[in-house]
Amino acid sequence: MSTVVETDVLIVGSGPAGAEVALALSTYGVPHIVVTRYAHLADTPRAHITNQRTMEVLRDLGVEQEVVARATPQHLMGNTTFCTSLAGEELGRVRSWGTDPLSRAEHELASPTRMCDMPQHLMEPVLVDAAVARGTRLRYETEYLSHTQDADGVTATVRDRLRGDTYEIRAWYLIGADGGRSKVAEDAGLPMGGRMGVAGSINIVFEADLTRYTAHRPSTLYWVLAPGATVGGIGAGLVRCVRPWNEWLIVWGYDVSAGAPDLTTEYAESIVRKLVGDDEIPVRITSSSAWTVNERYAETYASGRVFCAGDAVHRHPPSNGLGSNTSIQDAHNLAWKLKLVLDGTAQPRLLDSYSAERAPVGRQVVTRANRSIRETAPVFEALDGLASQTPEQLWANIDARKDATEAAEKQRAALREAIAFKVYEFDAHGVDLNQRYTSGAIVPDGTPDPGFARDPELYHQPSSRPGARLPHAWITSGSRTLSTLDTVGRGRFTLLTGIGGEAWLRAAERQDVEIATVVIGPGQEYEDPYGDWARLREIPDAGALLVRPDGFVAFRHPDAARTNAGELLTDALRRILGHA
Numbered sequence: 413m414s415t416v417v418e419t420d421v422l423i424v425g426s427g428p429a430g431a432e433v434a435l436a437l438s439t440y441g442v443p444h445i446v447v448t449r450y451a452h453l454a455d456t457p458r459a460h461i462t463n464q465r466t467m468e469v470l471r472d473l474g475v476e477q478e479v480v481a482r483a484t485p486q487h488l489m490g491n492t493t494f495c496t497s498l499a500g501e502e503l504g505r506v507r508s509w510g511t512d513p514l515s516r517a518e519h520e521l522a523s524p525t526r527m528c529d530m531p532q533h534l535m536e537p538v539l540v541d542a543a544v545a546r547g548t549r550l551r552y553e554t555e556y557l558s559h560t561q562d563a564d565g566v567t568a569t570v571r572d573r574l575r576g577d578t579y580e581i582r583a584w585y586l587i588g589a590d591g592g593r594s595k596v597a598e599d600a601g602l603p604m605g606g607r608m609g610v611a612g613s614i615n616i617v618f619e620a621d622l623t624r625y626t627a628h629r630p631s632t633l634y635w636v637l638a639p640g641a642t643v644g645g646i647g648a649g650l651v652r653c654v655r656p657w658n659e660w661l662i663v664w665g666y667d668v669s670a671g672a673p674d675l676t677t678e679y680a681e682s683i684v685r686k687l688v689g690d691d692e693i694p695v696r697i698t699s700s701s702a703w704t705v706n707e708r709y710a711e712t713y714a715s716g717r718v719f720c721a722g723d724a725v726h727r728h729p730p731s732n733g734l735g736s737n738t739s740i741q742d743a744h745n746l747a748w749k750l751k752l753v754l755d756g757t758a759q760p761r762l763l764d765s766y767s768a769e770r771a772p773v774g775r776q777v778v779t780r781a782n783r784s785i786r787e788t789a790p791v792f793e794a795l796d797g798l799a800s801q802t803p804e805q806l807w808a809n810i811d812a813r814k815d816a817t818e819a820a821e822k823q824r825a826a827l828r829e830a831i832a833f834k835v836y837e838f839d840a841h842g843v844d845l846n847q848r849y850t851s852g853a854i855v856p857d858g859t860p861d862p863g864f865a866r867d868p869e870l871y872h873q874p875s876s877r878p879g880a881r882l883p884h885a886w887i888t889s890g891s892r893t894l895s896t897l898d899t900v901g902r903g904r905f906t907l908l909t910g911i912g913g914e915a916w917l918r919a920a921e922r923q924d925v926e927i928a929t930v931v932i933g934p935g936q937e938y939e940d941p942y943g944d945w946a947r948l949r950e951i952p953d954a955g956a957l958l959v960r961p962d963g964f965v966a967f968r969h970p971d972a973a974r975t976n977a978g979e980l981l982t983d984a985l986r987r988i989l990g991h992a
């Protein structure tokens with residue numbers, strides 16, 4: 413072993429977290445290498461629900477439209493259906509993922525982007541292709557083995573799986589984006605809370621034309637209450653649409669204490685037949701694999717020069733569709749901080765804010781996803797389905813809800829209520845968008861935390877308070893309509909002000925760090941014809957918002973600060989960048 417390859421950042425893994433951090437670093441011009449174990453990217457659909465915050469990140473990095481072009485659009489995602497099988501009896505539906513009329517309005521008001529369904533095997537190539545086109549050096553079939561770190565950097569040992577030899581890569585920083593069995597996180601000794609292996613699940617990927625059972629109630633998810641569906645798994649049997657309406661993925665549970673069943677094609681086909689409920693339709697099984705439901709999160713995401721992101725630090729079931737979204741958003745939080753530290757603009761202390769900001773989000777996501785599994789039980793309970801010993805008994809209970817009796821009326825109400833409650837899994841807009849960061853990279857403005865006016869898991873609440881994501885409003889520039897979010901990002905800070913905020917503009921120009929400036933008001937470069945921005949910004953015209961490269965408000969001031977804007981902004985930036 414003689415070669416030592418040098419780079420600024422070494423990224424282990426090319427999943428959503430590793431690919432996004434590579435895309436961001438290549439966009440910002442930071443030299444880096446990605447090593448990834450296999451000769452290919454994700455070869456199964458895996459994660460798919462892509463929320464608005466992720467779409468905003470992808471918009472910032474210039475790949476939103478490519479994802480939209482390949483994804484299943486939001487309007488085909490929404491009729492989350494509960495049934496006895498696709499061909500069988502339907503028990504109810506939840507309007508999901510922003511397709512309920514009220515929720516749709518909330519989504520439209522919250523963001524310039526739309527949710528979509530982008531299976532992971534389609535998402536990863538978009539991210540990786542763009543990253544490589546912008547300068548990422550990617551090494552397939554290269555396995556991370558170990559690392560050591562010292563005051564000046566990290567040395568990782570990797571193995572070229574094609575040639576069989578090992579070599580070293582020396583970098584300023586190492587990012588472990590190596591998934592749910594992260595060796596980087598383990599080697600870095602990141603403390604983990606929660607449990608692994610809570611329940612057993614099987615994914616079965618298959619092709620079948622199921623148009624006749626699905627096109628009239630288009631959805632990403634069809635939940636099947638069949639005998640055995642509460643054993644292990646994610647709450648019930650699941651038939652998930654990969655591509656409408658002929659590529660599918662089934663999730664089915666197994667008793668984790670008994671071990672995974674033998675995943676023969678016959679076994680996989682028997683599960684498909686059970687959940688689809690049609691023995692005639694042609695089915696082609698393409699793959700099956702076993703996995704476990706985990707409830708585990710790292711208490712901190714970094715150790716010295718090693719940072720972990722994605723499943724490496726939060727491991728949870730697919731409920732709420734948060735896995736890849738949270739991974740991409742971790743990466744977006746970390747990338748600009750690394751850039752500013754590596755180019756000398758910020759002190760390494762800025763990197764402490766990564767863990768401070770993202771670890772609470774990871775913990776919340778792990779807790780929410782696992783809770784969503786448990787919240788499926790009331791759907792079965794409403795049908796006395798948890799106690800059913802035989803299929804006949806379950807079918808009889810399901811049939812009994814059609815009776816003209818008081819008991820049946822109660823059962824119908826309980827079923828409706830239990831299904832409607834699943835909105836916490838299928839339309840939790842607040843979980844997607846309500847992050848509020850507290851860290852050294854946020855300067856509090858002294859205003860009291862207003863809390864949330866409505867359920868913070870279900871409803872998005874915009875805020876310009878430091879630590880919140882910049883609110884979206886449609887503004888104009890000449891004949892162009894754009895989002896306030898389109899004025900920020902691209903690896904740099906942005907200062908937003910309005911008429912009377914000249915002192916802020918002068919202050920921004922005098923800083924050592926690049927700050928884009930945006931003035932919104934009549935006769936300015938940007939105008940607010942609908943008055944939406946004025947309603948959302950929570951400061952008067954001449955006040956200022958300093959927005960970080962990741963779109964989060966870092967500093968807010970309520971007035972023109974005519975005499976001391978320079979001092980205030982310099983002081984804020986010194987704190988944010990770790991100089992003070």
Ligand code: FDA
Nearest residue numbers: 425426427428429449458459555556590591722723730735
């Ligand atoms: P991810 O696991 O995607 O990527 C890890 C990367 O690290 C891979 O490129 C891997 O090859 C590489 N790697 C690992 N060890 C390495 C080493 N030692 N050296 C070099 N490279 C190494 N989520 C969901 O919401 N719905 C779903 O249905 C599913 N289904 C699903 C099925 C299966 C089989 C899996 C494995 C996962 C899911 N998930 C899922 C979870 C979802 O895929 C997950 O949350 C994201 O992929 C996490 O992205 P990461 O980039 O963090 O890890």
